[in-house]
Amino acid sequence: MGELAVYKHVHYILSVEKRKDSFESVVMDHLRMNGAYWGLTTLDLLGKLGTVNADEVISWIMKCQHESGGFAGNIGHDPHILYTLSAVQVLALFNKLDVLDTDKVAAYIIGLQNEDGSFSGDMWGEVDTRNLDGGFGCTPGGESHAGQIFCCVGALAIAGSLHHIDKDLLGWWLCERQVKSGGLNGRPEKLPDVCYSWWVLSSLILIDRVHWIDKEKLVKFILDCQDVENGGISDRPNDAVDVFHTYFGVAGLSLLEYPGLKAIDPAYALPVNVINRIFFSR
Amino acid sequence: MNENSWDENRAMDLLNQFEAILESDPLIDEVGFIHPSQFVTLSNECGESGDSSEDGAFGPKNTKFWNRDHKLGISTEVLLPLCKAAKSAFMDALKQYKNLCSFSDNNHEDENIMFGSLSCLSFESEVMKHGRAVLLLSCDFGTAWNSRKLVVSKKQQLSMLMDELLLSALVLSYSPKSEQAWSHRRWVIKMIAGKHSNLQDIMAKESELVEKIAERSKMNYRAWNHRCWLVSYMTREQMLHELKKSRDWAGLHVADNSCFHYRRRLILGISENSCCKQEGENSSYDVENYQIVKEELDLNEVLIKRYIGREALWLHRRFLSLCMIRHLTTMHDISCHPEQKTSMDNEINIFLDNESCLLNYCSTIQDTEFEDFKAQAMYSAVYFLWLITQIPQFREIDLQVKLRTENLKTILHEACPERSFLWGFPDLNGSF
Numbered sequence: 001m002g003e004l005a006v007y008k009h010v011h012y013i014l015s016v017e018k019r020k021d022s023f024e025s026v027v028m029d030h031l032r033m034n035g036a037y038w039g040l041t042t043l044d045l046l047g048k049l050g051t052v053n054a055d056e057v058i059s060w061i062m063k064c065q066h067e068s069g070g071f072a073g074n075i076g077h078d079p080h081i082l083y084t085l086s087a088v089q090v091l092a093l094f095n096k097l098d099v100l101d102t103d104k105v106a107a108y109i110i111g112l113q114n115e116d117g118s119f120s121g122d123m124w125g126e127v128d129t130r131n132l133d134g135g136f137g138c139t140p141g142g143e144s145h146a147g148q149i150f151c152c153v154g155a156l157a158i159a160g161s162l163h164h165i166d167k168d169l170l171g172w173w174l175c176e177r178q179v180k181s182g183g184l185n186g187r188p189e190k191l192p193d194v195c196y197s198w199w200v201l202s203s204l205i206l207i208d209r210v211h212w213i214d215k216e217k218l219v220k221f222i223l224d225c226q227d228v229e230n231g232g233i234s235d236r237p238n239d240a241v242d243v244f245h246t247y248f249g250v251a252g253l254s255l256l257e258y259p260g261l262k263a264i265d266p267a268y269a270l271p272v273n274v275i276n277r278i279f280f281s282r
Numbered sequence: 283m284n285e286n287s288w289d290e291n292r293a294m295d296l297l298n299q300f301e302a303i304l305e306s307d308p309l310i311d312e313v314g315f316i317h318p319s320q321f322v323t324l325s326n327e328c329g330e331s332g333d334s335s336e337d338g339a340f341g342p343k344n345t346k347f348w349n350r351d352h353k354l355g356i357s358t359e360v361l362l363p364l365c366k367a368a369k370s371a372f373m374d375a376l377k378q379y380k381n382l383c384s385f386s387d388n389n390h391e392d393e394n395i396m397f398g399s400l401s402c403l404s405f406e407s408e409v410m411k412h413g414r415a416v417l418l419l420s421c422d423f424g425t426a427w428n429s430r431k432l433v434v435s436k437k438q439q440l441s442m443l444m445d446e447l448l449l450s451a452l453v454l455s456y457s458p459k460s461e462q463a464w465s466h467r468r469w470v471i472k473m474i475a476g477k478h479s480n481l482q483d484i485m486a487k488e489s490e491l492v493e494k495i496a497e498r499s500k501m502n503y504r505a506w507n508h509r510c511w512l513v514s515y516m517t518r519e520q521m522l523h524e525l526k527k528s529r530d531w532a533g534l535h536v537a538d539n540s541c542f543h544y545r546r547r548l549i550l551g552i553s554e555n556s557c558c559k560q561e562g563e564n565s566s567y568d569v570e571n572y573q574i575v576k577e578e579l580d581l582n583e584v585l586i587k588r589y590i591g592r593e594a595l596w597l598h599r600r601f602l603s604l605c606m607i608r609h610l611t612t613m614h615d616i617s618c619h620p621e622q623k624t625s626m627d628n629e630i631n632i633f634l635d636n637e638s639c640l641l642n643y644c645s646t647i648q649d650t651e652f653e654d655f656k657a658q659a660m661y662s663a664v665y666f667l668w669l670i671t672q673i674p675q676f677r678e679i680d681l682q683v684k685l686r687t688e689n690l691k692t693i694l695h696e697a698c699p700e701r702s703f704l705w706g707f708p709d710l711n712g713s714f
Contacts, residue, residue: 023365026420072425077424078428175701
């Protein structure tokens with residue numbers, strides 16, 4: 001089995017941050033906040049968060065805060081719950097949650113809750129819900145999708161409500177996501193993709209069914225997705241790399257207890273020590 | 283000319299050219315990015331020589347934009363400066379527009395309103411013009427989509443709403459997975475549904491749009507998700523019609539799980555739309571619902587036997603079988619007479635018997651040259667196992683059926699040893 005090319009991946013992430021002037025990065029700059037979360041969490045899992053200038057990052061994050069309390073993907077853009085989450089997560093990584101006016105942020109999020117209990121992403125209202133196959137889709141009646149399943153299972157876990165899930169039924173659908181190569185796909189008939197190593201895996205862990213997949217084969221699949229020369233991880237072997245898949249590959253390996261990585265919390269998607277730091281400081 | 287030497291004026295020039303094309307040709311239905319070397323080829327293909335005719339500055343001599351037959355090509359060389367210029371112009375206009383809006387919201391003196399609203403109008407059109415340019419280059423830029431919702435919701439005009447459908451359809455033509463575009467469409471439709479009566483028309487067109495996009499972009503989750511969303515606006519008749527109409531397409535795309543999920547959504551919708559009617563109608567709906575599930579099961583079986591080893595088909599069957607069992611159970615719920623119960627058990631037995639025949643048919647691995655026979659055996663075995671765990675009636679059934687399933691374990695071990703842990707399910711031990 002290959003090895004995790006730690007230094008290559010660190011170098012790759014740091015270089016992406018600097019490569020801001022290409023068409024590809026300009027069309028993605030609306031989700032820079034997410035990119036910050038993916039890149040920085042990966043660095044922390046690899047034990048290299050210190051290579052980044054925390055003050056610069058934090059100052060940029062605060063410039064992305066909107067008067068409503070929510071955070072945008074970049075300066076001057078509209079706020080959204082997804083970017084708000086990433087902003088809070090990054091501040092947690094740096095142990096700087098105290099720079100936040102937490103009441104204000106909480107008020108923004110609470111303001112997005114609808115009467116039926118769901119949350120809209122922003123003031124314009126799209127909502128993301130359980131199907132007969134045990135899975136969850138985007139909206140009531142939507143096709144089961146591993147990404148959505150993670151969001152729902154994670155949310156239920158945080159809310160202490162996993163008992164509402166039929167774990168056998170969901171676990172069954174999830175373990176069927178493992179294909180011959182050992183990788184995981186997001187729904188039936190699709191190709192495996194490294195990002196599902198996170199979403200399927202963390203869901204299985206949260207419902208105590210991770211022994212229903214072959215962990216060793218999955219580790220091998222993730223390692224095969226690395227670009228060991230230039231750094232970074234791609235969706236499947238020999239494809240182009242990006243920060244998104246680099247994060248999910250490393251996070252997946254952490255869940256699989258790959259040696260040398262910090263442990264990651266499957267529900268909060270942050271290093272366990274960061275979560276503990278928050279809870280124990282209360 | 284390399285990207286770094288585009289100064290602001292030249293970039294603005296580009297933006298103006300781009301926006302002028304969009305303005306002059308409102309029927310553009312396709313946008314693409316072209317390598318500069320392809321411009322010559324394109325011109326030659328159109329049989330142009332020397333000077334252009336109607337296109338003026340956008341004929342063969344132009345190597346940045348190409349516009350003909352309502353198609354628009356943009357040279358990859360200019361993408362970066364164009365995108366930056368569009369974003370910058372858009373953000374400026376948006377800032378001014380929002381300032382003026384809040385200014386005129388807060389002031390009620392007549393003069394302020396006049397001045398404020400005129401400037402507001404001009405910035406509003408700038409926001410829409412530059413926003414459209416940005417979105418054609420960077421279609422997931424949420425702030426730009428939001429600004430359009432802001433402007434359109436203030437104006438409340440049907441024509442503007444229809445224009446939004448045109449723009450999002452254009453974006454989807456080259457970016458069929460853009461969630462922002464799909465979401466924008468849903469917002470527009472909700473606005474239209476609120477006050478205009480041509481909703482049924484719009485629903486029908488939306489469904490067609492998704493099918494067209496789904497043909498080019500297989501298993502497009504977002505497209506099919508959009509189509510599922512439409513179902514909540516449909517009448518029972520429309521759902522029945524959709525189910526029938528999309529049947530052939532499904533038969534030609536047997537690996538498309540999203541397509542079958544859509545059919546499941548329709549079937550669920552049809553059965554949910556059966557209650558709350560008068561007594562007499564109830565039973566005829568029941569019969570119709572039963573027939574729908576039966577037909578779908580028959581179609582599914584034909585496809586399973588024809589297209590060997592397709593996961594989507596087997597997953598679809600799980601749902602259908604559950605539906606069938608539920609139908610058979612509830613249809614007999616009306617009375618508790620023992621004959622009724624026996625009759626129900628018989629029908630369930632017949633059904634399960636058919637399923638175990640299907641299992642036996644599919645579990646023979648004829649050859650291992652390709653993966654498909656082995657996959658078929660695995661899917662059929664896992665399907666049957668799943669059925670056993672999900673259907674409580676299995677505990678009481680015929681001995682014959684039970685005997686047939688003795689070799690299920692063997693099939694499982696042969697076809698997919700890695701899944702044999704499923705055999706350890708608590709329910710199974712009770713069944714045997």
